[in-house]
Amino acid sequence: MSGPEMDLGTRSDTSRAVAFSDAIFAIIITLLVLDLRVPDVPPGRLLSGLLHQWPSYVAYLASYSYVAVVWLNHKAAFNRIQQADRGLHWRNLFVLFTTALLPFPTIVVSHALQEHDNADQRVAIAFYALIGALLCATWLAFYHYLARHPDLLKEQVKDAFFRVERLRALAGVVLYVLAGVVGYLVAPLVGLAIFLLLPVFYAVTSAGLYQFPMTRRITHRPPPPSG
Amino acid sequence: MSGPEMDLGTRSDTSRAVAFSDAIFAIIITLLVLDLRVPDVPPGRLLSGLLHQWPSYVAYLASYSYVAVVWLNHKAAFNRIQQADRGLHWRNLFVLFTTALLPFPTIVVSHALQEHDNADQRVAIAFYALIGALLCATWLAFYHYLARHPDLLKEQVKDAFFRVERLRALAGVVLYVLAGVVGYLVAPLVGLAIFLLLPVFYAVTSAGLYQFPMTRRITHRPPPPSG
Amino acid sequence: MSGPEMDLGTRSDTSRAVAFSDAIFAIIITLLVLDLRVPDVPPGRLLSGLLHQWPSYVAYLASYSYVAVVWLNHKAAFNRIQQADRGLHWRNLFVLFTTALLPFPTIVVSHALQEHDNADQRVAIAFYALIGALLCATWLAFYHYLARHPDLLKEQVKDAFFRVERLRALAGVVLYVLAGVVGYLVAPLVGLAIFLLLPVFYAVTSAGLYQFPMTRRITHRPPPPSG
Amino acid sequence: MSGPEMDLGTRSDTSRAVAFSDAIFAIIITLLVLDLRVPDVPPGRLLSGLLHQWPSYVAYLASYSYVAVVWLNHKAAFNRIQQADRGLHWRNLFVLFTTALLPFPTIVVSHALQEHDNADQRVAIAFYALIGALLCATWLAFYHYLARHPDLLKEQVKDAFFRVERLRALAGVVLYVLAGVVGYLVAPLVGLAIFLLLPVFYAVTSAGLYQFPMTRRITHRPPPPSG
Numbered sequence: 001m002s003g004p005e006m007d008l009g010t011r012s013d014t015s016r017a018v019a020f021s022d023a024i025f026a027i028i029i030t031l032l033v034l035d036l037r038v039p040d041v042p043p044g045r046l047l048s049g050l051l052h053q054w055p056s057y058v059a060y061l062a063s064y065s066y067v068a069v070v071w072l073n074h075k076a077a078f079n080r081i082q083q084a085d086r087g088l089h090w091r092n093l094f095v096l097f098t099t100a101l102l103p104f105p106t107i108v109v110s111h112a113l114q115e116h117d118n119a120d121q122r123v124a125i126a127f128y129a130l131i132g133a134l135l136c137a138t139w140l141a142f143y144h145y146l147a148r149h150p151d152l153l154k155e156q157v158k159d160a161f162f163r164v165e166r167l168r169a170l171a172g173v174v175l176y177v178l179a180g181v182v183g184y185l186v187a188p189l190v191g192l193a194i195f196l197l198l199p200v201f202y203a204v205t206s207a208g209l210y211q212f213p214m215t216r217r218i219t220h221r222p223p224p225p226s227g
Numbered sequence: 228m229s230g231p232e233m234d235l236g237t238r239s240d241t242s243r244a245v246a247f248s249d250a251i252f253a254i255i256i257t258l259l260v261l262d263l264r265v266p267d268v269p270p271g272r273l274l275s276g277l278l279h280q281w282p283s284y285v286a287y288l289a290s291y292s293y294v295a296v297v298w299l300n301h302k303a304a305f306n307r308i309q310q311a312d313r314g315l316h317w318r319n320l321f322v323l324f325t326t327a328l329l330p331f332p333t334i335v336v337s338h339a340l341q342e343h344d345n346a347d348q349r350v351a352i353a354f355y356a357l358i359g360a361l362l363c364a365t366w367l368a369f370y371h372y373l374a375r376h377p378d379l380l381k382e383q384v385k386d387a388f389f390r391v392e393r394l395r396a397l398a399g400v401v402l403y404v405l406a407g408v409v410g411y412l413v414a415p416l417v418g419l420a421i422f423l424l425l426p427v428f429y430a431v432t433s434a435g436l437y438q439f440p441m442t443r444r445i446t447h448r449p450p451p452p453s454g
Numbered sequence: 455m456s457g458p459e460m461d462l463g464t465r466s467d468t469s470r471a472v473a474f475s476d477a478i479f480a481i482i483i484t485l486l487v488l489d490l491r492v493p494d495v496p497p498g499r500l501l502s503g504l505l506h507q508w509p510s511y512v513a514y515l516a517s518y519s520y521v522a523v524v525w526l527n528h529k530a531a532f533n534r535i536q537q538a539d540r541g542l543h544w545r546n547l548f549v550l551f552t553t554a555l556l557p558f559p560t561i562v563v564s565h566a567l568q569e570h571d572n573a574d575q576r577v578a579i580a581f582y583a584l585i586g587a588l589l590c591a592t593w594l595a596f597y598h599y600l601a602r603h604p605d606l607l608k609e610q611v612k613d614a615f616f617r618v619e620r621l622r623a624l625a626g627v628v629l630y631v632l633a634g635v636v637g638y639l640v641a642p643l644v645g646l647a648i649f650l651l652l653p654v655f656y657a658v659t660s661a662g663l664y665q666f667p668m669t670r671r672i673t674h675r676p677p678p679p680s681g
Numbered sequence: 682m683s684g685p686e687m688d689l690g691t692r693s694d695t696s697r698a699v700a701f702s703d704a705i706f707a708i709i710i711t712l713l714v715l716d717l718r719v720p721d722v723p724p725g726r727l728l729s730g731l732l733h734q735w736p737s738y739v740a741y742l743a744s745y746s747y748v749a750v751v752w753l754n755h756k757a758a759f760n761r762i763q764q765a766d767r768g769l770h771w772r773n774l775f776v777l778f779t780t781a782l783l784p785f786p787t788i789v790v791s792h793a794l795q796e797h798d799n800a801d802q803r804v805a806i807a808f809y810a811l812i813g814a815l816l817c818a819t820w821l822a823f824y825h826y827l828a829r830h831p832d833l834l835k836e837q838v839k840d841a842f843f844r845v846e847r848l849r850a851l852a853g854v855v856l857y858v859l860a861g862v863v864g865y866l867v868a869p870l871v872g873l874a875i876f877l878l879l880p881v882f883y884a885v886t887s888a889g890l891y892q893f894p895m896t897r898r899i900t901h902r903p904p905p906p907s908g
Contacts, residue, residue, distance in 0.1 A: 016756050018243065019246065026247055044346050068324075093749045100710065123727045253478045257481040273562075479701065480708060518781075
């Protein structure tokens with residue numbers, strides 16, 4: 001009876017990984033609100049205190065959108081996965097690890113924009129970009145693993161799907177690094193604006209770049225003529 | 228095999244969206260308790276310190292009830308949804324976004340009522356009303372989408388259902404704005420009282436306004452006579 | 455088609471209520487650890503600082519056990535429930551509400567035992583007892599509702615089950631009130647010790663008092679002789 | 682009909698225990714990030730402040746890996762469990778209890794390494810080791826229970842499986858105690874390094890030591906020759 005026992009140990013359906021990941025994404029996305037605090041102002045100044053905190057709101061919005069897009073990506077990926085092995089579980093845990101880090105650079109950016117000088121703001125933006133790029137890099141590893149292990153996928157999934165997803169993740173690494181460089185060298189607020197735009201880019205393309213004819217041409221080899 | 232692959236990418240069953248939303252509601256509703264703190268009082272004054280914190284308790288109760296009602300609404304809506312597409316997922320994420328914000332105005336109100344002057348209290352109440360109205364507005368968008376996409380619904384769901392739900396959400400926007408105006412212009416505590424009453428209104432009507440003959444008359448066109 | 459539509463609105467299976475409740479219990483039980491903080495001591499005094507915090511550990515243990523027992527009760531109850539209606543959902547939300555409050559009196563007790571004088575400690579213990587009794591009271595309402603609505607239960611559930619559970623919940627209200635009175639009038643630490651013992655009592659009896667012959671005699675009427 | 686009713690009370694399928702545990706692991710793993718704070722530095726010193734916090738990052742990494750490994754173990758165990766009884770639920774709750782404690786020694790270690798003197802750092806490392814060993818001890822009790830109750834397991838699970846898992850848990854107790862002793866007597870940073878390595882050891886062996894011929898020889902008695 002070593003067959004089924006092996007299966008128990010090495011491969012398993014993805015339901016628990018999905019439930020665990022969903023819970024983590026849900027917690028991260030709601031933990032972000034803990035960074036929004038009552039402004040510490042003298043009586044009568046609550047309104048200006050709330051308005052003065054605008055960088056917190058922008059940083060919150062950027063990170064909320066980022067996690068929302070990560071969740072949509074995660075859902076799109078696991079919709080196509082039949083079973084998970086140990087290697088995939090660890091890559092998933094790396095994705096969760098970098099996503100779970102996100103509240104930290106978020107709070108660093110929002111504090112720096114409110115209370116620190118320009119040099120600190122550049123550092124904070126570069127730090128956010130670093131974690132953002134790292135998060136895309138863990139997705140790259142995740143998609144790469146799936147592109148190399150088509151046996152983990154559902155039957156009807158096109159071979160090219162995760163090869164194209166890799167491109168999207170790679171683009172993310174590059175774009176977050178660019179945002180960090182621009183934010184550090186040019187102006188922190190420009191970097192922050194790019195952080196807001198990037199999830200929009202991913203939301204628009206999250207149905208898969210595959211739907212665009214160009215990427216289809218690049219990555220898809222036509223099936224051999226039958227007959 | 229492009230049919231099933233398309234399905235994987237664009238439409239999916241709602242189980243993960245429901246689990247993700249449930250986790251977020253659960254977290255928001257329990258995060259609220261973090262605002263309840265040990266009063267910072269000299270020795271021997273704990274009791275009066277605890278009593279003095281009553282605005283925290285009222286604000287906690289108002290927000291807990293609000294999230295509970297949001298969860299009941301969410302359950303009632305997804306009970307009627309067969310499958311979700313990208314547009315619905317994003318509207319759901321907007322609902323979760325505004326709900327996740329709720330702990331922030333809650334803590335602002337409870338602090339203002341304890342430590343700030345009357346002008347600040349008016350600002351805090353208006354701020355809570357703003358987020359409360361925003362939350363109803365995201366529900367309005369959510370219901371509107373469903374009213375326009377009956378193909379996403381289960382077969383036995385009446386066409387009128389989400390058209391009536393839209394009315395309830397619209398009423399919520401109006402009532403939170405009114406509570407904000409009254410709280411700002413008249414008295415903050417009156418606004419707070421309305422915040423406590425609004426979830427009760429929604430709890431009572433959450434089986435759907437549809438059950439009331441009047442709204443049924445407004446929104447339901449009789450089926451064409453058969454035969 | 456009003457039959458199924460009615461069903462969608464008024465009664466539903468319990469899976470979402472269970473998942474939502476599980477998430478809330480999980481969050482409450484882990485939020486408790488946030489009260490355990492690095493002691494604020496001068497260099498070289500970490501060990502004594504950690505030891506000095508023992509009331510935090512005892513309060514943490516009491517509340518963790520309480521929530522664990524609440525979860526086991528909740529599981530035992532919903533194992534017997536076939537479907538939930540609006541009334542049951544609201545009673546469940548009341549149970550979740552009082553459980554979610556538990557971290558607050560926990561932190562009040564642990565702070566009072568460390569930093570306040572004896573009068574404050576009596577207040578803190580009485581406050582914990584109040585919330586503990588309130589939690590049992592919401593269970594009482596929950597069980598009472600089920601005892602009155604046998605149509606919500608699974609077929610094989612014995613009629614007497616929730617009538618006996620009511621007794622356990624009532625005992626809990628009385629015992630927490632007693633612990634509060636003893637803690638307030640006699641000594642706070644005695645009250646704390648009772649808080650530690652109460653979950654043990656519930657753990658031992660959580661398979662249902664019904665298993666004990668005496669309670670069976672009280673609550674169970676013999677079936678009418680057939681034939 | 683006492684048979685099924687008995688079943689409802691004493692044994693049940695594991696789905697709710699799994700969902701509850703997953704939620705707790707997810708919360709613990711994300712709560713850890715709350716310990717990462719904006720450094721409290723004068724303007725212009727954000728970068729050095731962030732770098733100065735490296736012990737927080739190392740402690741975060743050690744604890745994240747530990748919880749990730751605990752989750753993988755938990756998944757591997759429950760994959761083999763058919764049904765749970767009260768005894769198993771309580772042992773599971775003990776595992777969750779010690780895992781939920783982990784953020785506390787994590788923050789103690791990271792603070793001690795940043796702000797306290799060497800004596801405090803030794804205490805902090807020993808404290809972390811204590812909780813780490815305690816967590817392994819609860820696993821030991823959990824596995825021991827399963828090794829003694831093969832009737833709770835799925836049919837195809839090899840008898841030896843949980844006997845070997847016990848060895849792994851016992852090794853964990855010993856190794857965490859050793860790390861604590863080394864960290865206390867020799868150097869705190871050496872202890873911290875062992876904390877980082879231990880989850881790697883568990884990750885490598887988490888498919889079960891059973892796969893290694895040596896442990897197989899120790900624990901597995903050959904089946905009696907048939908015929």
